Amino acid sequence: DQTAIDFLPTLDSLSLPVLQKAAANCKACDLHCAATQTVFGSGPADARIVLLGEQPGDREDLAGQPFIGPAGQVLNEAIEKAGLVRGELYLTNVVKHFKFKVSSAGQGGKRRLHQKPNSREIRACRPWFDAEWSCLKNADILVCLGATAMNAIMGPGRKLGDTRGRWIETDHSQRTIATWHPSAILRSYDADSKSQKFQQLVDDLKFARDSIL
Numbered sequence: 001d002q003t004a005i006d007f008l009p010t011l012d013s014l015s016l017p018v019l020q021k022a023a024a025n026c027k028a029c030d031l032h033c034a035a036t037q038t039v040f041g042s043g044p045a046d047a048r049i050v051l052l053g054e055q056p057g058d059r060e061d062l063a064g065q066p067f068i069g070p071a072g073q074v075l076n077e078a079i080e081k082a083g084l085v086r087g088e089l090y091l092t093n094v095v096k097h098f099k100f101k102v103s104s105a106g107q108g109g110k111r112r113l114h115q116k117p118n119s120r121e122i123r124a125c126r127p128w129f130d131a132e133w134s135c136l137k138n139a140d141i142l143v144c145l146g147a148t149a150m151n152a153i154m155g156p157g158r159k160l161g162d163t164r165g166r167w168i169e170t171d172h173s174q175r176t177i178a179t180w181h182p183s184a185i186l187r188s189y190d191a192d193s194k195s196q197k198f199q200q201l202v203d204d205l206k207f208a209r210d211s212i213l
């Protein structure tokens, strides 16, 4: 199977803008066919903390920016409550094209419904994140948002509920941490678990913040 390696610029000229330009043309898996555009990571090249999500959603696909839709609003709130500044973080996703299926026209008309990326798509896209990480020279804290990012970075077979909230040493950083994905918070219909997960997301981001001070 093809991977993004075939679309990476030469290694001696790597910078985030160069990578972003190359990723815009990536066709290493089929997800580029139906999606609008590649949604690359966003944030300053000297960021200390990197937040890694799953894949762009409907709004991100249209805008070309990560975490600007409903999940992004939850994330913004958690970032602020944790005493962090979004503009100082680097935000990106494991998979850079939106994967969706179109719902049959129901009440709200046709909608593009999020679908989980499979392991082949995650593997195909992985070189983009590894290249981003290598360009982020000051990054030493990696926050995996949700199970897809956690399993991609920490290996399969982990449960988020057991793993979240503490450092796990990975190939990327000794200080890698997993926490709830903001979409999981939006989806939890039980109000108690919703507010508990949100608070844990805030606590995990605080934990990350406190270790850079």
Ligand code: URA
Pocket: 053, 054, 055, 056, 057, 060, 065, 066, 067, 068, 069, 071, 072, 093, 183
């Ligand atoms: N969910 C993600 O994982 N990433 C985004 O950019 C938006 C929603």
Ligand code: SF4
Pocket: 003, 004, 023, 026, 027, 028, 029, 030, 031, 032, 038, 095, 096, 097, 121, 124, 125, 126
């Ligand atoms: Fe390339 Fe990733 Fe898009 Fe697949 S999802 S085409 S690997 S950028």
